[in-house]
Amino acid sequence: MTNKEWPLYEVFIRAKSGLSHRHAGSIHAADDQMALDAARDTYTRRNEGVSIWVIRSSQIVASDPAESAAFFEPAEDKIYRHPTFYEMPDGVENL
Amino acid sequence: MYTQGLDQKGQSDAKGDGLEAAADLAAFQKRVDAEEKIEAKDWMPEAYRRTLIRQISQHAHSEIIGMQPEGNWLTRAPSLKRKAILLAKIQDEAGHGLYLYSAAETLGVSRDEMVGDLLSGKAKYSSIFNYPTVTWADIGAIGWLVDGAAIMNQIPLCRCSYGPYSRAMVRICKEESFHQRQGYDILVELCKGTAEQKAMAQDALNRWWWPSLMMFGPSDKDSKHSAQSMAWKIKRFSNDELRQKFIDVTVPQAEFLGLKVPDDECVLDKKTGHYGHGEIDWQEFIEVIKGNGPCNKQRLAKRRKAHDDGAWVREAAGAYAEKRAAKAA
Numbered sequence: 001m002t003n004k005e006w007p008l009y010e011v012f013i014r015a016k017s018g019l020s021h022r023h024a025g026s027i028h029a030a031d032d033q034m035a036l037d038a039a040r041d042t043y044t045r046r047n048e049g050v051s052i053w054v055i056r057s058s059q060i061v062a063s064d065p066a067e068s069a070a071f072f073e074p075a076e077d078k079i080y081r082h083p084t085f086y087e088m089p090d091g092v093e094n095l
Numbered sequence: 096m097y098t099q100g101l102d103q104k105g106q107s108d109a110k111g112d113g114l115e116a117a118a119d120l121a122a123f124q125k126r127v128d129a130e131e132k133i134e135a136k137d138w139m140p141e142a143y144r145r146t147l148i149r150q151i152s153q154h155a156h157s158e159i160i161g162m163q164p165e166g167n168w169l170t171r172a173p174s175l176k177r178k179a180i181l182l183a184k185i186q187d188e189a190g191h192g193l194y195l196y197s198a199a200e201t202l203g204v205s206r207d208e209m210v211g212d213l214l215s216g217k218a219k220y221s222s223i224f225n226y227p228t229v230t231w232a233d234i235g236a237i238g239w240l241v242d243g244a245a246i247m248n249q250i251p252l253c254r255c256s257y258g259p260y261s262r263a264m265v266r267i268c269k270e271e272s273f274h275q276r277q278g279y280d281i282l283v284e285l286c287k288g289t290a291e292q293k294a295m296a297q298d299a300l301n302r303w304w305w306p307s308l309m310m311f312g313p314s315d316k317d318s319k320h321s322a323q324s325m326a327w328k329i330k331r332f333s334n335d336e337l338r339q340k341f342i343d344v345t346v347p348q349a350e351f352l353g354l355k356v357p358d359d360e361c362v363l364d365k366k367t368g369h370y371g372h373g374e375i376d377w378q379e380f381i382e383v384i385k386g387n388g389p390c391n392k393q394r395l396a397k398r399r400k401a402h403d404d405g406a407w408v409r410e411a412a413g414a415y416a417e418k419r420a421a422k423a424a
Contacts, residue, residue: 004413005207008200025263026197028206030409031416042193045186046270065136 008057009035011042013049021053029054115140127328132258135201143327147257148202150329152209155195156220159213160394162188164228165237173231180277181234187274191267198259214399222380223310225388232285232292232299238278240300240307240345246271247341248311251331279348286352293353300349301357308372309380311338317377342370 006028012021024043029035035054044052063071079085088095120140126133133139162185169185172178196206212218223241228234249271252264285296312318312334324330332340342361349356360373382388 005205006409006413025194025266026200027193030412031419034412034416042190045183045190062136065134066138 006030009039009054010057010060011035011039012053012055013039013043014051015048016050021051024048026057027054124326127256127326130256130328132261133256134258142323143329144202146324146327146329147260148199148204151195151199151202151260151263152204152212153219153221155192155199155209156213156218157224158188158192158195160220160224160398161241163394163397164224164226164390165234167228168231168234171231172234177281184238184274184277187270191270194263194266195260198257198263201259210402214395214402216386216395219384221310222383222388223306225383225390225394226302226306227390230295230299232282232295233303235278235281235285235296236299236303238274238276239282239348240278240303241310242271242274242278243345244307244310244341246275247337247344251337254328254331256328282352282354286354296352297354300354304357305375305379306383308338308342308375309383311335311341313377313380314375338372339369342372343368346370 007030008026008028010026011024013024014021024039027035027038027042029038032054036052039052039054043049075081119138123133123138123140123143133143165181165185165188169178169181172181196209199209200206209218213220223244228237246268249264249268253261253268255261255264282296282299285292315321315333315335318334321330321333325333346356346361346363358373360371363370383391386392
């Protein structure tokens, strides 16, 4: 165990209630509780948060940036999803 | 801050291995030129990755080693207030080291590898932390000058092209301002004190001024790395430009304290609006970087000892985590 690096955790912080959690950085910790404590000491020394999530980095499933063009392509050709696609006739209001 | 070593070591890094497709490199440069941020898993030239790993890890090491000169005065701070403030400041430095290690890890280097390189002496850290803190006024001078120079270096790094580094720098810059002000505050108080206290402040300025100017790294004419780092938007201003900015803002602050910068050539040129400066002793700079500064050996020995002394804690925490995981299974 001595030579093994502790697992990496990603840290997400809610700055205040009403806002969503946001990625702040990462830390190494031996277990979940230590990860929370270390995240508090590292990322919220100046009241930056009211809630912290930590999750092992290895548990995150991420899209591949190299494939992002193809991955997000389905959204590209549906311009009719945007309100600006529709031209409203003159004289129509509140729409 | 503390990224000066970039210009010293591994000058072959900027060349890459020549195997990368010209089209990929061109597409990458186009993104950088458009001020797009590069993120961790994006394609990037090997040399860009290596340059960043070296720069960010050196920066992290500097934060970690930088705790030592200040820690030296923790138990002898002149009041409980000063002690509490200094403790909070040193804790921030540890935090900065951790933000930066975590940013460097996104580039595919492990924490253990970076720490190992620091402990073995392979990795560099800023030359400034190899100078001793012999009086309490030195703590003031470090906050004012060393953190002041750091801020000058770091503000442009907030706009660095690599996303994780730039975000870490934004966080760090928010905290540095406290560091600089607490240092200046120490000196304000000393300069309002007895003749002896004021002399102590002047002595600290005399000793920290030149090493602080060296923090910006070699003069532009000797800085081989700058052009590539500028093109990649890792660096935004040259070493000499940043040094000049630092001098221009700091000299009036010294005058306010009634202290004199130890450089007779440091006078305001009314035409340019800039202060001049005498020749920097680059030989001293090179020696300190090479490991022959006043405290290099002591700093590294202390870091190694702290690492070794903490081994049982890491081991115990690891064993506890394993035991809990086994129980839960």
